[in-house]
Amino acid sequence: EKEEVKQALVEFMGKLYPGNVLRDANWGWNSTSDPCTDKWQGVTCDGGLQSVKKIVLDQLNLTGVLDASSVCEARSLAVLSLNNNKVAGNIAEQISNCISLTHLYLSGNRLSGKLPGSLSGLNNLKRIDISNNQFYDELADMSKISGLLTFLAQNNELNGTIPNFDFSNLVEFNVSNNNFSGPIPDVKGHFNSSSFLGNPGLCGKPLSTVCPSAPPDKKKGSSNYKYFMYSGYAILVLIFVLFFAYKVSKRNKPNDERTNAVKKGVKSDNSSNKNSGISSDLKTEGYRSEYSITSAEGGTASSPLIVLSSPLVNELKFEDLLRSPAEIVGRGKHGSLYKVMLDSGVTLVVKRIKDWTIPRDELETRMQRLNQVKHPNVMPVVAYYCSKQEKLLVYEYQENGSLFRLLHGSQNGQLFDWGSRLSIAASIAEALSFMHKELCDDGIVHGNLKTSNILLKKDMDVCISEYGLKVVENQDQSLLAQASSIENNDTTSGHGDDSTFKVDIYGFGIILLELLTGKSVQSNGFDLAQWVQSVVREEWTVEVFDRALISEGASEERMVNLLLVALNCINRSPDARPTIDQVAVMINSIKEEEERSISSDQ
Ligand SMILES: Nc1ncnc2c1ncn2[C@@H]1O[C@H](COP(=O)(O)OP(=O)(O)OP(=O)(O)O)[C@@H](O)[C@H]1O
Numbered sequence: 001e002k003e004e005v006k007q008a009l010v011e012f013m014g015k016l017y018p019g020n021v022l023r024d025a026n027w028g029w030n031s032t033s034d035p036c037t038d039k040w041q042g043v044t045c046d047g048g049l050q051s052v053k054k055i056v057l058d059q060l061n062l063t064g065v066l067d068a069s070s071v072c073e074a075r076s077l078a079v080l081s082l083n084n085n086k087v088a089g090n091i092a093e094q095i096s097n098c099i100s101l102t103h104l105y106l107s108g109n110r111l112s113g114k115l116p117g118s119l120s121g122l123n124n125l126k127r128i129d130i131s132n133n134q135f136y137d138e139l140a141d142m143s144k145i146s147g148l149l150t151f152l153a154q155n156n157e158l159n160g161t162i163p164n165f166d167f168s169n170l171v172e173f174n175v176s177n178n179n180f181s182g183p184i185p186d187v188k189g190h191f192n193s194s195s196f197l198g199n200p201g202l203c204g205k206p207l208s209t210v211c212p213s214a215p216p217d218k219k220k221g222s223s224n225y226k227y228f229m230y231s232g233y234a235i236l237v238l239i240f241v242l243f244f245a246y247k248v249s250k251r252n253k254p255n256d257e258r259t260n261a262v263k264k265g266v267k268s269d270n271s272s273n274k275n276s277g278i279s280s281d282l283k284t285e286g287y288r289s290e291y292s293i294t295s296a297e298g299g300t301a302s303s304p305l306i307v308l309s310s311p312l313v314n315e316l317k318f319e320d321l322l323r324s325p326a327e328i329v330g331r332g333k334h335g336s337l338y339k340v341m342l343d344s345g346v347t348l349v350v351k352r353i354k355d356w357t358i359p360r361d362e363l364e365t366r367m368q369r370l371n372q373v374k375h376p377n378v379m380p381v382v383a384y385y386c387s388k389q390e391k392l393l394v395y396e397y398q399e400n401g402s403l404f405r406l407l408h409g410s411q412n413g414q415l416f417d418w419g420s421r422l423s424i425a426a427s428i429a430e431a432l433s434f435m436h437k438e439l440c441d442d443g444i445v446h447g448n449l450k451t452s453n454i455l456l457k458k459d460m461d462v463c464i465s466e467y468g469l470k471v472v473e474n475q476d477q478s479l480l481a482q483a484s485s486i487e488n489n490d491t492t493s494g495h496g497d498d499s500t501f502k503v504d505i506y507g508f509g510i511i512l513l514e515l516l517t518g519k520s521v522q523s524n525g526f527d528l529a530q531w532v533q534s535v536v537r538e539e540w541t542v543e544v545f546d547r548a549l550i551s552e553g554a555s556e557e558r559m560v561n562l563l564l565v566a567l568n569c570i571n572r573s574p575d576a577r578p579t580i581d582q583v584a585v586m587i588n589s590i591k592e593e594e595e596r597s598i599s600s601d602q
Contacts, residue, residue, distance in 0.1 A: 002050075004073060005035075005051075005052070005073050005074050006031065006034065006035060007031060008070040008071070008073035008074070009029070009035060009040075009052070009070065009071065009073070009074060010029060010030060010031050011067065011070045012067045012070040012071040013029040014064075015064045015065050015066075015067040015070070016057070016062050016064045016065070016066065016067070016082075016087065017060075017062050017063065017064055018063065018064045026041070027040065027041040028040030028041060028043075029041065035052055036049035036050065036051075036052065037049055041057070042054075042055055042056045042057040042060075043055055044056070044079075046076070046551060046552050046553045047552065047553060048553050050553065051074070051076035051551060051553070052074045052076060052077055053076060053077065053078050053079065053551055053552070054077070054078060054079035054080075054081075055071065055074075055077065055079070055080050055081070056079065056081040057081070057082055057085070058081055058082065058083040058084055058085070058105075059083065059084045059085065060085060061085060061086065062082065062085035062086065062087055063085070063086045063087070063088075064087065064088075065087065065088055065089035066082065066087050066089060066091060066092075066106075066111070067092075068091055068092040068093075068094045068095040068097075068098070069092055069094035069097070071098070072094055072095060072096075072097035072098040073097070074098075075097070075098075075099055075100060075551075076100050076550075076551035077098055077100055077101060077551075078100050078101060078102045078103065078124075078547065078548055078551055079101075079102065079103040079105075080098070080101065080103070080104055080105070081103065081104075081105035081106075082105065082106055082109065083105050083106070083107045083108055083109075083129070084107065084108035084109070085108070085109055086109060086110055087106070087109040087110065087111060088109070088110040088111065088112070089111065089112070089113070090111065090112060090113025090114070090116075091106075091111065091113070091115060091116055091119070092116065093116040093117070093118045094118075095116055095118060095119060095122070096116070096118030096119070096121050096122060098122065099122070099124070099547065100124060100547040100548070100550070100551045101122050101124060101125060101547075102124050102125060102126045102127070102547065102548055103125075103126060103127045104125065104127070104128050104129070104130075105127070105129045106129065106130050106133065107129045107130065107131045107132050107133075107152065108131070108132045108133075109132075109133050110133065110134060111130070111133040111134065111135060112133065112134040112135060112136065113135065113136070113137075114135070114136065114137035114138070115130070115135055115137070115139060115140060115158075116140070117140040118140075119140055119142070120140040120141055120142050120144050120145060121144075122145065123144065123145050123146065123147075124147070124518070124546070124547040124548070125145050125147070125148055126147055126148060126149045126150070126408065127148075127149055127150035127172075128142075128148070128150060128151050128152070128153075129150065129152040130152070130153050130156065131152045131153055131154045131155055131156070131174065132154070132155045132156075133155075133156055134156060134157060135153070135156040135157065135158055136156070136157040136158060136159065136179075137158065137159065137160070138158070138159060138160030138161075139153070139158055139160065139162070139163055140163075141163045141164075142163055142165060143163055143164050143165050143166055146166065146169075146519055146520065146526050147169070147408055147518060147519050147520055148165070148166065148169065148170060149169065149170060149171045149172065149408055150170070150171060150172040150173075151165060151170060151172070151173050151174075151175075152172060152173075152174045153174065153175050153178065154174040154175060154176045154177050154178070155176070155177045155178075156177075156178050157178060157179055158175070158178040158179065158180060159178065159179040159180060159181065160180065160181070160182075161180065161181065161182040161183075162175060162180055162182070162184060162185060162202075163185075164185040165185070167185070167186070167187045167188045167190050167191065168188045168190065169408070169520055170190065170191075173187075173190075173191050173195050174194075174195045175195065175196060175199070176194065176195060176196060176197045176198045176199070177197070177198035177199070178198070178199050179199060179200075179201065180196075180199040180201065180202050181199065181200075181201025181202060182201065182202065182203070182211075183202075183203055183204040183211045184196055184202055184203070184204045184205065184206070184207065187205075187206065189331075191206065192206050193206045193207050193208070305317065305318040305321070305383055305384075305385045305392075306364075306367070306383060306384055306385065307382070307383040308367065308368075308371045308380065308381055308382060308383060308384070313342070313344075313346060313348070313382055313383070313394075316342075316382070316383055316394075318385075320342055320343070321340055321348075321350065321394070323343075324340045324341055324342050324343065325340070325341050326338045326339065326340045326341075326350070327339050329349070335351065335352045335353040335354050336351075336352050337349055337350070337351050337352070338350045338352065339397055346396075347396075347397035347399075348382060348394050348395065348396060348397055349394070349395050349396075349397050350392055350393070350394050351392065351393045351394075351395065351466070351469070352390060352391070352392050353390075353391045353392075353393070353469065354389070354390070356391050356469075358391070360386050360388075363384070363386050363391065364386070366442075366444060366468055367381060367384050369439070369442055369444065370439075370444065370467065370468050373434075373435060373438040373439060375431050375434045375435060376431075376461075377427050377428070377430070377431035377461065377462055377463055377464060378431050378434075378435060378463065378464045378467055379395055379396070379398075379455065379463045379464060379465040379466075379467070380395075381393055381394065381395060382394045382395055382396060393466075393469065395465060398455040398456060398457060398458075398463065398465075399458075400455070400456035400457065400458065400460060401455070401456060402451060402452045402453070402454060402455050402456065403424065403451040403452075403454035403455075403456070403462065403511070404450075404451035404452040404454075404520070406456065407451060407514055407515065407518065407520075408518075408520050416548070417549075417552055417554075418549050418552060418554035418555075418559070418594075419594065419598075421515045421516075421549075422558075422562070422587070422590065422591050422594055423591065424454075424462050424515070425511070425512055425515055425562070425587050426584070426587045426588055426591050427461065427462050428454060428462055428464060428508065428511065429508065429580060429583050429584040429587050429588075430584050430588075431462075431464055432446070432449075432464065432504060432508065432580045432584075433580045433581050433583075433584045435464075435467060436501050436504070436579070436580050436581075437581070439468075440501075443500050444467075444468045445468070445470060445500055445501050445503055445504050446464065446466070446467045446468065446470070446504045446507070447468065447469065447470025447503060447504070448466060448469065448470060448507070449464075449504050449507030449508055449510075449511065450507060450510065450511065450521070451511055451514055451521075453465045453466050454511065499574050499575065501579070501580065502574035502575075502577050503574075504580065505569045505574075505577040505578065505579070505580060505583065506569060506570055506574075506577065508569055508580070508583065509529075509565075509566045509567070509568070509569025509570035509577075510528065510529060510566075510570065512562060512563075512565060512566035512569065513528050513529065513532055513563075513566050513570070514528070515562075516544065516545055516546065516549070516559060516562060516563055516566065517532065517544055517545065517546055518546030518547070518548060518549070519546075529570050532544055532563075532566075532567070533567070533570075540560060540563065541556055544563065545559055545563075555594065555597065558590050558593060558594055561586075561590050562587070562590055565578075565583060565586050565587060565590075568583075569583060
């Protein structure tokens with residue numbers, strides 16, 4: 001079979017670069033050498049040098065045609081990149097044989113014809129760039145490709161209407177300078193007009209042309225992203241002003257009960273938190289003195305912005321946040337996330353949660369408790385602030401992004417291998433196990449575990465963010481169903497009932513599924529858990545596991561074992577789910593096996 005693949009690849013190159021004689025002798029690509037062990041030009045293989053994973057032949061003046069049927073004999077091929085050559089002809093339907101394909105880069109060639117419909121069947125595809133060619137006719141409906149991150153098709157001659165892509169998951173999208181027509185689907189505010197310009201027949205948002213008969217959906221949310229970036233600053237200012245007004249009005253109303261509650265909360269805080277201090281002694285001019293008066297009146301040190309211990313921002317003041325440039329980086333149903341750049345060069349994020357009906361003293365106790373329980377893989381809250389309408393939480397900004405981004409396509413197309421996925425799973429499980437143990441009696445769960453809340457630190461180690469910000473309404477329907485089916489059988493003391501923590505086990509199970517399948521859980525009506533559960537075991541290898549893992553040669557046995565752990569975690573009945581301790585032990589043993597097998601390979 002290996003021989004057949006080699007012959008097919010030689011044929012592919014023969015058509016791609018017909019002037020054989022011109023080809024550099026060092027290129028390989030002939031039947032007397034091996035693509036992997038003899039390192040053919042542009043070819044990358046899996047670790048065991050058994051199968052071809054990538055073919056990158058950018059900018060080599062290739063003047064032939066793309067023989068999809070031959071190149072796709074290499075079933076393990078994940079990346080095919082022929083950018084900036086002079087390749088002509090069309091893409092044949094046989095491209096669908098490239099079942100492992102995740103990246104297809106054909107930008108800057110002379111390709112033409114209709115894009116094959118079979119392209120939409122390649123459901124491992126993450127990035128497609130066919131820009132700057134001469135493709136024409138209609139696009140196949142790519143919305144079926146659930147994990148697609150990039151679709152670049154600008155500067156072609158494509159026509160028809162724009163299919164309804166999963167715009168909330170797409171990171172890059174451009175169809176400008178084509179002949180598309182009709183209304184633009186709802187891009188959910190993710191893309192602005194520059195992605196659509198130069199198509200005379202297109203109408204609707206984000207373009208300024210209004211559709212003639214059936215006007216497009218005019219949801220507010222589809223305004224362009226830039227607008228939100230700039231409005232972020234204004235919104236932040238508004239929140240603080242509102243808060244300030246609220247504080248002043250409160251000052252005139254005696255509220256003994258509340259003051260006492262605060263007093264109590266802060267008393268214990270002070271004793272446990274001497275060094276970090278609470279930024280309460282606001283002695284200076286301007287409106288801040290108002291806070292001082294409030295504090296004095298209350299007889300307590302209750303400042304709005306409470307800084308927990310952090311070497312980064314010891315002296316962080318409310319005003320610093322107010323003054324610094326901010327931009328919005330995320331907008332959810334329950335609040336927004338702002339990136340704030342302080343004068344000192346430190347970058348923070350401020351998470352603003354609306355409608356969180358947690359009493360102030362409970363939030364304070366919770367924050368102080370979380371501040372005592374520290375784990376290197378759990379992101380500490382730098383500061384927080386609480387009013388009736390608003391809760392703000394301040395964290396350090398992590399420029400390496402989240403597990404969501406890493407998993408669903410990294411910028412430079414580098415693949416996220418099995419070993420790293422396994423270590424990440426093990427680190428999360430261990431950190432969570434530590435937190436659950438420490439916070440058992442307090443009953444504080446993470447509450448919203450998902451890949452976008454797993455961030456990557458500078459050293460690319462993982463860090464669980466937003467621990468303890470459980471907003472009940474924030475949970476999706478399945479979690480709500482899980483939570484409501486929890487039977488409190490009064491077996492444990494305090495409020496830290498074991499089953500409370502089972503919500504996190506469910507969330508962690510879904511993270512494992514994403515690591516194993518490479519698919520995103522939040523896709524247009526696609527339910528990852530339901531889908532995996534519906535696939536019979538014999539089909540797991542072919543259907544469920546991420547093609548990238550299969551082609552990398554990851555151990556199927558260990559992937560199956562990890563999938564069994566995941567399925568256990570997402571059991572419908574919370575009682576049947578393992579504890580995070582048990583999960584951590586299982587994952588560690590899979591990881592140890594993996595390490596043993598690697599060292600015995602060498
Ligand atoms: N401290 C941080 N540093 C860098 N990026 C962050 C940080 N915290 C969150 N993010 C990223 O910012 C984006 C928006 O985060 P946000 O918390 O608003 O939304 P979310 O995690 O998708 O949903 P939820 O509101 O349910 O937590 C996410 O992609 C997240 O990974």
